[in-house]
Amino acid sequence: MIVGHLKDLSAIAASVRGHKKILALGCGGCVTVCRSGGAAEAEDLTREISHPRHHAGIPPVLTTATIERQCERDIVRDFLKLPEGTDAILSLACGAGVQIVADVFDPLPVIPALSTTFLGGADEPGVWREKCRGCGDCLLTRTGGICPIALCAKSLLHGPCGGSRGGHCEVGGDTECAWAKIYARLERQGRLDLLEQPVAVRDWRCAGGAGPREHRRTGVELRFGKT
Numbered sequence: 604m605i606v607g608h609l610k611d612l613s614a615i616a617a618s619v620r621g622h623k624k625i626l627a628l629g630c631g632g633c634v635t636v637c638r639s640g641g642a643a644e645a646e647d648l649t650r651e652i653s654h655p656r657h658h659a660g661i662p663p664v665l666t667t668a669t670i671e672r673q674c675e676r677d678i679v680r681d682f683l684k685l686p687e688g689t690d691a692i693l694s695l696a697c698g699a700g701v702q703i704v705a706d707v708f709d710p711l712p713v714i715p716a717l718s719t720t721f722l723g724g725a726d727e728p729g730v731w732r733e734k735c736r737g738c739g740d741c742l743l744t745r746t747g748g749i750c751p752i753a754l755c756a757k758s759l760l761h762g763p764c765g766g767s768r769g770g771h772c773e774v775g776g777d778t779e780c781a782w783a784k785i786y787a788r789l790e791r792q793g794r795l796d797l798l799e800q801p802v803a804v805r806d807w808r809c810a811g812g813a814g815p816r817e818h819r820r821t822g823v824e825l826r827f828g829k830t
């Protein structure tokens with residue numbers, strides 16, 4: 604899922620300064636699950652930044668709404684009705700949601716309350732960790748289901764590097780060495796041969812180096828066309 608975290612309150616308050624009627628818009632998708640941008644967080648944020656201490660003059664009027672997914676144009680267009688007089692939207696979605704809402708309500712300012720952090724998974728209750736960088740050419744088949752692009756500090760495609768010590772990475776702390784983990788798992792699987800296979804030079808254009816990427820669900824359109 605996409606994980607994000609709420610920006611600093613004073614930074615959010617500064618970013619909405621000058622607006623008089625603001626809709627704080629939660630998203631019912633990933634950011635609800637990771638507890639950073641759902642309905643409850645939109646209510647909390649509204650309460651916090653309505654406080655006069657954040658505003659030199661009269662605080663803005665803040666209302667709250669949450670839609671199922673801000674990252675789907677149809678949902679935003681069909682289900683989000685702005686309260687009369689809204690002069691800005693404070694979005695608690697990921698960056699994709701913010702941009703879709705901004706497109707739908709152009710030229711109304713849509714201001715992000717969150718910083719989108721990573722594609723991650725919940726390793727334990729309440730703890731999400733980065734797992735994937737969306738590189739467009741997944742290599743987990745040959746790395747035992749552990750992503751060196753996201754989990755290795757240098758995104759090495761061959762490792763471990765000389766900084767690996769006792770299963771830990773040279774960046775310090777408790778950071779595990781991704782390549783030490785890959786080696787250990789492949790060893791348990793009896794698949795160390797995977798590390799000896801030649802690997803073609805990677806084409807990084809599919810990772811986003813050739814402009815914004817696109818995914819089309821053509822099969823679904825064809826099926827709809829036949830019914």
Ligand code: SF4
Pocket residue numbers: 734735736737738739740741742743750751752753
């Ligand atoms: S190899 Fe690429 S697609 Fe696969 S998990 Fe890593 S970043 Fe994500």
Ligand code: SF4
Pocket residue numbers: 754755756757758759762763764765766767768771772773774779780781782783
């Ligand atoms: S020690 Fe391991 S995780 Fe850290 S940079 Fe080197 S190979 Fe990557």
